[in-house]
Amino acid sequence: MTKPRIGLAASILLAAVALAAPAAAQEYPARDIRVICNFTPGSAFDVFVRFYAERLSAITRQNVKVENRTKNFGTEATQTTAKAKADGYTMLITPASSTLAAAVHMHRKLKWNPLTDFAPVTTIAKASHAVLVNPKSPIKTLADLTAYEKTRKDDAAFGANVDTSLAAAALYNKLAGAQALRIPSTSVPTLINDLYAGDADYIVLDVPSAAEAVKAGKLRALAVTGKARASALPDVPTMEEAGLKGYGSVERWWAVFVPSKTPPAVVEKLEATFNRILESEESKKFLANVGADAMPGDAKSTQTLLASEVKRWGDLVKIAGMQAK
Numbered sequence: 001m002t003k004p005r006i007g008l009a010a011s012i013l014l015a016a017v018a019l020a021a022p023a024a025a026q027e028y029p030a031r032d033i034r035v036i037c038n039f040t041p042g043s044a045f046d047v048f049v050r051f052y053a054e055r056l057s058a059i060t061r062q063n064v065k066v067e068n069r070t071k072n073f074g075t076e077a078t079q080t081t082a083k084a085k086a087d088g089y090t091m092l093i094t095p096a097s098s099t100l101a102a103a104v105h106m107h108r109k110l111k112w113n114p115l116t117d118f119a120p121v122t123t124i125a126k127a128s129h130a131v132l133v134n135p136k137s138p139i140k141t142l143a144d145l146t147a148y149e150k151t152r153k154d155d156a157a158f159g160a161n162v163d164t165s166l167a168a169a170a171l172y173n174k175l176a177g178a179q180a181l182r183i184p185s186t187s188v189p190t191l192i193n194d195l196y197a198g199d200a201d202y203i204v205l206d207v208p209s210a211a212e213a214v215k216a217g218k219l220r221a222l223a224v225t226g227k228a229r230a231s232a233l234p235d236v237p238t239m240e241e242a243g244l245k246g247y248g249s250v251e252r253w254w255a256v257f258v259p260s261k262t263p264p265a266v267v268e269k270l271e272a273t274f275n276r277i278l279e280s281e282e283s284k285k286f287l288a289n290v291g292a293d294a295m296p297g298d299a300k301s302t303q304t305l306l307a308s309e310v311k312r313w314g315d316l317v318k319i320a321g322m323q324a325k
Helices: 008-027 044-060 075-083 096-106 142-155 163-176 188-197 207-215 264-279 281-290 299-320
Strands: 033-037 064-068 090-094 118-127 129-133 157-160 202-206 220-224 252-259
Touching: 033 044, 033 075, 044 064, 044 090, 044 264, 044 281, 064 075, 075 090, 075 096, 075 252, 090 096, 090 118, 096 163, 096 252, 096 299, 118 264, 118 299, 129 142, 129 163, 129 207, 142 163, 142 220, 157 163, 157 188, 163 202, 163 299, 188 202, 202 207, 207 220, 252 264, 252 299, 264 281, 264 299
Parallel strands: 033 064, 033 090, 157 202
Antiparallel strands: 090 252, 118 252, 129 202, 129 220
């Protein structure tokens, strides 16, 4: 049988299609980039996003605009990214542990799926939480706190300002066998005052919020909730090191995402660019100043991490008794 012959025009068209994607990726980025942010302008998280957006602009020599979309508890930002054109010119820089992994368990009517609607680029940073007590109390270790909480029984109380710190505290309570209830305060200054007043036996804050107070002797840190010690509090053990076996970790981690079906070559370029940013002295200094740690990675490891975190946050939300909005 004679194979059908393809005309010259058709051959040229096929060749053009085959070359179009690699050429586009090679030229990327050729115009302005939009970075979507889940948080309000001027907030600590917004400052974080803008730092990396500015570094991205410096390396790519393109204008990088940060767009804050905070409706529906910031889920609008995530949805905007998911529905954007998959060309690498719209991306989300976000604490994915909460805005993606936990969000699917905390919001009832999301119009996106964290595992199918995004192409991970890389992780960039992480921040642990710290279990904190009044420095004037006799409680010196996590074991001391556990023993004290068990004597307090129904009177045991703790404070946590955000969902991730609440989950970190709830997991501790479960594994330690404590019956502590959460006090209503959520602002960091109020929580510290409640701790001093004895209304809370302990509080859990993220390391960036707690580090300076710990260093100044205003708070005593018993343990951090990450897999490894926090560089901002190097002398403070992890929960596992402090004796709470099976705790694992509860920490906030940041990553970069683009819409799914973004060309792999574009994702690879972005991955290399962000890891280059992380290696810079500017980035190291910035992370040290905010009490966070670098978390270099790649697209594959970020996808694996996200999948495991989506599953784990389902368990953490149940343990903490959080209600979906």
